[in-house]
Amino acid sequence: MSKVLIIGSGISGLACAITCASRGINVILVSPFPSERSQSVLAAGGINAVLTGEDGDSIEQHIKDTLKGGCDIAGEKAVRGMCSAAPDIVRWLESLGTVFSRDSGGRISRRAFGGQTYPRTNYAGTATGKQIVTALVMEARRLEGKGLIERRYWTDFYGALIRDKVCYGAMLYSEATRTVEAVTADSVVIATGGQNALFGKTTGSTQCDGYAAGKLFSQGVDLKNLEFIQYHPTAIETDRKKMLISEAARGEGGRLFYEDNGSRVYFMEELYGAKGNLMPRDIVSKCIYETGKQVYLDVSFLGKDKILARIPEVYELCMKYRNIDITRDPVPVVPSVHFFMGGIAVGLDHRTNIKNLYAVGECASMYHGANRLGGNSLLAAIYSGRVAAGSIRDEKTDSPDWSREVSDENGRLEMKRRSESRFPVMYVRGMLADAVNASLGIVRNARELENGIKDIDYYLGIADKINFDRSELEYFTYSLEGILILAKAVLKSASERKESRGAHLRNDYPERSDAYNASTIISYDGGNYTARFVKEDEYEG
Numbered sequence: 001m002s003k004v005l006i007i008g009s010g011i012s013g014l015a016c017a018i019t020c021a022s023r024g025i026n027v028i029l030v031s032p033f034p035s036e037r038s039q040s041v042l043a044a045g046g047i048n049a050v051l052t053g054e055d056g057d058s059i060e061q062h063i064k065d066t067l068k069g070g071c072d073i074a075g076e077k078a079v080r081g082m083c084s085a086a087p088d089i090v091r092w093l094e095s096l097g098t099v100f101s102r103d104s105g106g107r108i109s110r111r112a113f114g115g116q117t118y119p120r121t122n123y124a125g126t127a128t129g130k131q132i133v134t135a136l137v138m139e140a141r142r143l144e145g146k147g148l149i150e151r152r153y154w155t156d157f158y159g160a161l162i163r164d165k166v167c168y169g170a171m172l173y174s175e176a177t178r179t180v181e182a183v184t185a186d187s188v189v190i191a192t193g194g195q196n197a198l199f200g201k202t203t204g205s206t207q208c209d210g211y212a213a214g215k216l217f218s219q220g221v222d223l224k225n226l227e228f229i230q231y232h233p234t235a236i237e238t239d240r241k242k243m244l245i246s247e248a249a250r251g252e253g254g255r256l257f258y259e260d261n262g263s264r265v266y267f268m269e270e271l272y273g274a275k276g277n278l279m280p281r282d283i284v285s286k287c288i289y290e291t292g293k294q295v296y297l298d299v300s301f302l303g304k305d306k307i308l309a310r311i312p313e314v315y316e317l318c319m320k321y322r323n324i325d326i327t328r329d330p331v332p333v334v335p336s337v338h339f340f341m342g343g344i345a346v347g348l349d350h351r352t353n354i355k356n357l358y359a360v361g362e363c364a365s366m367y368h369g370a371n372r373l374g375g376n377s378l379l380a381a382i383y384s385g386r387v388a389a390g391s392i393r394d395e396k397t398d399s400p401d402w403s404r405e406v407s408d409e410n411g412r413l414e415m416k417r418r419s420e421s422r423f424p425v426m427y428v429r430g431m432l433a434d435a436v437n438a439s440l441g442i443v444r445n446a447r448e449l450e451n452g453i454k455d456i457d458y459y460l461g462i463a464d465k466i467n468f469d470r471s472e473l474e475y476f477t478y479s480l481e482g483i484l485i486l487a488k489a490v491l492k493s494a495s496e497r498k499e500s501r502g503a504h505l506r507n508d509y510p511e512r513s514d515a516y517n518a519s520t521i522i523s524y525d526g527g528n529y530t531a532r533f534v535k536e537d538e539y540e541g
Contacts, residue, residue: 002394005170005183006030007157007212008191010038011129011378012361014136015385016189021140021148025394028183030152030172032207032475035137039193039205040381043129044246044313045113046121047093047382048375049086052107057118059083066376069115069280070341070369071502071512073225073519075536078348082367082376082383089382090122096135100124111251113374115280119251121375126248126313132378156475157212158409160188160357161402162219167357168399171409178474180409182402187392190216190359191385194340198487199440200433202337203235203244211479213344213363214486217524222353222541223486224345224365225519227494227504230372231442232338233284234297234331238321242336247374249299249314250277252306256284257330258293267291282371282503285335289442296330303327335442339377341368341503342493345521345539349391350384353541356397360384365519369536370502416477419467425477428459428466435459436487440494445508449495456488489529493520496531 004020006013009031017027031038050057062083067074090108094100101109101124112119124131143149158171158180169184193208217223233256234245250256256277257264268276268287277284288295299307299314304327307315318324324331344352344359346366351358361381368376432455439452463481497520499513500506518533 002026002186002392002396003028004187004189004392005185006189006191007170008193008361008363009035009151010040010191010193010361010381011043011132011136012381012385013189013191014133014140015382016191016360016389017149018136018139018143019386019389020392021143023389023394024148025392027149028152028185029140029149030155030157032154032156032175034153035133035140037207038133039208041130041133042203042205042244043378044126044244045248045251046111046123046128046375047090047132047378048113048116048120048373049090049122049379050083050120051087051090051122055118057120059086061117062086062120065115065117066367066373067369069371069373071371072369073501073517073536074367074369075348077537078366081348081387082380085383086379089379089386093132093135093382096139098124098131098135100131111248112278113247113251114278114284115373116278116375121251123248126246126311128378132382157192157215158478159215160219160354161399161405162354162357163400165220165353166355168397168402171406173475173478175473175475178413180406180413182406184399184402186395186397187356187358189388190344190357190363191361192363194343194362195486195490196337197429197483198433198436198490199337200430200437201241203232203242204338208362209479209483210486211482214482214484214489216344217489218482218485220354220524221357222345223343223489223522224539225342225370225493226490226522227497227520228341228368228370228502229337229440230281230339230341230503231285231335233281233288233335234333235336235338236318236322236331237334242334243317243321244336244338245297245317245331245333246311246314248311249297252299252310253302254297254299256288256295256297256333258291258295280371280373281338282505285442286505288335294332295334297333298330299326300328300330339372341365341370341372342490342520345541347540348537350388351391351541358388358391360388370504413474413478416467419465423462423466425466425480428462428480429476429483432456432459432484432487436490439491443505443507444494445506446495449491452491453488453495456484456491460484460488485524489522489524492529493522493531496520
């Protein structure tokens with residue numbers, strides 16, 4: 001019986017683990033924290049699927065909306081597979097115990113999200129992610145009881161065991177022993193989420209920092225579409241992070257406006273008509289940016305009863321963090337980095353360009369093209385995990401000996417601990433976030449991107465001199481170089497795409513160009529970053 005090592009235990013990792021274990025494959029599921037602390041629990045709005053067709057909706061329309069929202073560079077084969085599987089995925093989640101909201105007829109409740117021709121986002125209040133995680137955790141525990149899944153908490157990814165473009169497992173760092181060990185496996189699945197640490201304050205979890213993608217990139221793994229970074233149009237500012245105001249608020253009828261000489265200007269409705277507030281996220285964020293004003297979201301006219309019944313978490317969040325009662329007052333909102341369409345490059349079966357290495361969920365780039373539609377993230381997370389699991393062969397792989405590599409890495413960690421460097425790691429991470437935010441805003445240009453690359457080159461030059469701050473986790477020190485390498489790859493990718501498309505907007509190249517009707521693939525070789533453009537469905541590693 002073969003063994004699969006899955007790094008990350010959010011929704012995509014859990015879906016992959018459950019599917020593998022259900023096939024009789026042994027799974028080791030690795031994460032620094034329990035699944036209940038993963039970013040997946042923050043997913044509020046719902047999961048897209050066409051369950052009925054009485055409103056005129058269809059799977060074909062879901063496919064068309066997804067491809068259009070992705071600005072015509074998402075792969076049709078991949079999108080068709082995901083949208084076609086969506087109804088069965090929702091039914092599977094129900095069978096595992098996911099409790100969806102219901103309408104008066106007993107059907108799963110749906111709401112409209114941006115970019116949809118018809119309402120098809122199936123939801124559980126505004127806590128759909130929590131509901132799905134709870135159901136998947138219970139199923140994983142059942143399989144754990146059968147000896148098919150082994151959980152490893154307080155454990156971090158350190159690097160892959162790669163030799164001659166074949167992956168044999170991973171080096172894992174134990175926070176308990178503060179050492180690295182080699183864990184061999186017949187297949188490895190990366191499910192580590194997005195790249196929030198590059199930007200500092202985002203709507204996502206800082207656990208999802210992009211280190212795994214950066215480290216793998218330095219080990220020869222291709223990355224894809226890194227320049228496409230989704231700004232969610234509605235977030236509120238807090239001291240520690242930006243808190244998401246779910247698109248569910250606009251799906252229920254919320255309206256965006258700014259004030260001009262004491263009057264409200266409902267700018268999205270003026271630009272795009274009645275459905276203006278539910279345009280795709282890249283368009284709404286760009287329009288907010290272009291107003292140059294403080295924008296507000298108003299749902300008060302819906303009435304207190306409907307607000308508390310349909311979007312209670314939005315009400316509670318605004319009261320808790322800003323002391324704003326949304327049943328009476330509008331909320332000041334700002335766009336915030338929210339989702340990363342780019343990540344590890346994978347083919348249709350979620351294999352990378354390294355044999356036996358897979359990637360799923362937000363850390364993998366596949367279904368969203370230049371911009372993700374709301375409600376497609378949970379769908380893609382589950383679908384990608386199940387696809388990867390179905391692609392993994394139940395066969396054994398003989399692994400080389402890794403004792404020397406493990407000894408070398410533990411030696412490097414010990415040297416870090418003895419460092420007397422004057423460069424504290426968290427200070428450098430903060431400076432990196434400043435540089436990335438300045439370079440990769442909603443609108444960017446060549447000068448800003450080049451300045452950002454120069455800043456990151458400087459930080460890379462001092463990365464090996466960083467000292468271990470004993471008030472922080474040691475992970476923060478050893479992960480810094482991988483995060484910096486990823487940051488440079490993101491800026492290089494954005495520099496190479498000389499057009500505006502979806503979530504990548506350049507004021508020096510404001511038009512879309514047919515020359516870039518493809519995905520950006522970036523590779524790393526000995527410090528050299530090389531980008532090329534490949535049609536999505538044609539990428540095979």
